[in-house]
Amino acid sequence: MSLELKDLGITEGTDMILEGITFTFDPGRIYVLMGRTAAGKTSLMRAIAGLLDFTDGDMYFNGEDFDVLPTWKRNTSMVYQQFINYPNKTVLGNVIFPLLRSGVNMPEAKAKALEMIDKVGLRNFVDRKPGELSGGQQQRVAIARALVRNADILLLDEPLMNLDYKLREQLREDFRELFTSTKDSVTIYATTEPAEALLIGDELLVMHEGRIIQSGVPAEVFENPNSVTVAQIVNDPPMSILAASVSQGTLSIGHALNSSVPAHLAGIADGDYQVGFRASDLAIGLDGEMTVQGEVDLVEVAGSETLIYLNTPTGYTIVQEEGIHVHHAGDKVAITVSPQRAFLFDLTGKLIAAPGN
Amino acid sequence: MGTKFYKRLFLLPGLLLLITIIIFPLLFSIRVSFSSWNVSRSGLDYVGGANWTRMVSDADFWGSMLRLLNFSFGTTLIQYILGFALAFYVWQGLKAGRLYRLLWLVPLMTTPSIMAIVWRSIFREDIGAANGLLKGVGLPTIGWSTEIIPAMFSIYVAEIWQWTPFMFLFLLAGLLILPKEPFLAAEIDGASPSRTFWRITLPLMAPISIGAILIRLIESSKIFDSIFVLTSAGPGNATETPTYFLWKRSLTEFQIAYGATLALTYLIVMIIVLTIVARVLTYISRPRGW
């Protein structure tokens, strides 16, 4: 019961929306689609659901041509990022609907529906209409409705995007629990948040401008992004990319910082490169051999961390600090760089070497 | 049974019914405009563009088109202003607003031709209410159907009474959908009511206004019922509009071929004029950076 995509593409006039999508999704696994907005995640999911026609390539499910089946004959569920529920049905009515549509009789449907409603924690709201519920509750109804019939394919399109921070964290945990009940389904989950990918996904697909540019176990992709683009997508906040060069055993970062070539970069040919640093691998104001002068551009307090955006002579950098620190725009600070945490990319953006963990 | 089947199922019944009902008459009109079918000679012969040349120099026809410009644009403009004022006051909050709303909608639920009869009885020179009131306060009576301006006035009154409620309804619905934020911002910035109206309310209402105006222009261009009943296009042909003129030629004088020619010309002119008006209105109301 695998979903197989072969060279799938969607072209609308002169716009390329998807291109060359080739992948096999196996049941019982959770696939996370990551990419920026407009990378093609939603289009891909809608194509799988049958809501969007594709122009090139093939799609097979369980060996059979999926393309000939209209949406209502594909056994697929979807959760949207805007909370979509049937507004004139109650919560129970909403969750029961898909079961009744697939021919389950009323008593059994009711039991299954109530069980799922329990699982998402909305037992007390069975008789309410979606309009009377909060955003988080509405989305949970949508999730319950999508999961209750154990469809062959389960699609979730950034389901947590419109919820607030706390709710997102909580539901993320709930997803791990909920997805154990969908053992036989192909689950595809789209998001822009790396944390969700790491937490939920069995396999990660990184999408950019309509193509899949890397796939693999999430941790793998994190440790070895195959290009600057991937590195930017899977890191939040994005990596700081600086110019660098290697020459006779010396790694020169941004023509300002020189160090001996670190272990993981031993044997690299001399030449010009780019290096990338995770925001959490940079620090401010510590004593150390490797510092670059920077001027604070912007300070952002996010949750329990502070993000500092800085201009440096070597390029624009972002530093992530634990806790809440006070900095002002225009402050001149020293940024500590750890060469052994450098990701090395060639000038085209391809990964040469990554630091081990 | 794929998506294509259902796609067609939804649209085609209605579309095909419409096409069948309209297409034959339209094609027939085109064909007959090249014939000379009239009261003495029925049947489809071919006379080339004779009717069309006649149409170009038909002063009466073009006169009626000009008069239509007057009636259509004039009544629509007045209806817009009055309707907007009414909608505006209700939107701002009016005591007994709901009552007024229902009351002001009544004209929309009346039959124009029948109301025209009522207006006729009001504007009758001898026993009508209008002259009766004038006499009562010592003013001279007016020849409502014998003089041009009063005749036009009576048409205007009937049309404005009948259709301002439509503008009222339409514009009120538009006002009710407006977002609150711009108004809150204006209030905080200390804008005067007049400034708020001209700089915020009116521009925000631009799309709805254009829609309402276009609809009324289209509908009022067909004005027939009130002309037919109230003035019979009189005095003379002072209030003769294209629809009445066409009706006279086609259906009372049986100049079927020529009537068809006039009708098609009318259609083409209307489409052109309406497109121009739509473009102009959209252009005027495009957002400008302040």
Add this chain to the structure above:
Amino acid sequence: MSKVLKYAFIIFWTLFVLAPLSWAVVTSFKTPEAVNQGATFIPWVQFDPTLAGWRDILGISGYTNLIPNMINSALITFFASFISVTLGGLAAYGLSRFRYGWKYYGNSDIIFFFIAQRILPPVVLAIPFFLLLKSLNLLDTHLGLILVLTSGLMPIVVWLMVDFFNQVPREIDEMAMLEGCNPVQAFRRTILPLSKPGIAISAIFAVIFGWNDLFFALVLTFANVKTLPAAVVALNGTVTPFWTLAASAIFSILPLIGFVFIVERYLAKGGFTGAVR
């Protein structure tokens, strides 16, 4: 100062709205003598009210009977509106949800085609319709008028409903399709219940325009099938008995007002405010 103007305007307009109607009501109770004396306004003071006018139009005095005409109008309007709202509503839903096209023509061209029918003044189609109905033996029949009116009413419905459907999030019917409904079932079960206001408005406009038609009734019907507006206007022909005219005016206006008041309550409840936040 502006407040005085505002209230003056409102009162003026209200009186203006009521004026012709009250004149008609008052006149409907006048005797021929009262009418011909000149304008009179106040019953019992300036003239003696009588039910003669009403008796005349309701078949009681043998002058004429407008009740069959009202029934004709009701039947014809009902069927024309029903067909228009049904087929027009379905077409509007299709135009809202699907992409149609043939060479360079797309949805908006199809919608324009519908709306363009309203630009056509009835007179353009009068003769052709006359000949068409004649050849189909549908002149002076209910069915003939129903078909012709439908062509004028469907555009209104389509125009109103396309806009309306566009505002209902399409994710809802998508969801229904994902859950096993074909488009018709999706429409029936999910969108239709939410469409009551849209249908109500379309129905009101269709009924109003259908009921008020004078032109096609004049041209395409004669003896057997006379609608109310046609009948009343025919009364206006020779002698102009204003008292009966006034009575018939009031008589013909009441059904429409009644209809609108009944349907008006469906306009209040929207229904899909809870679907998407």
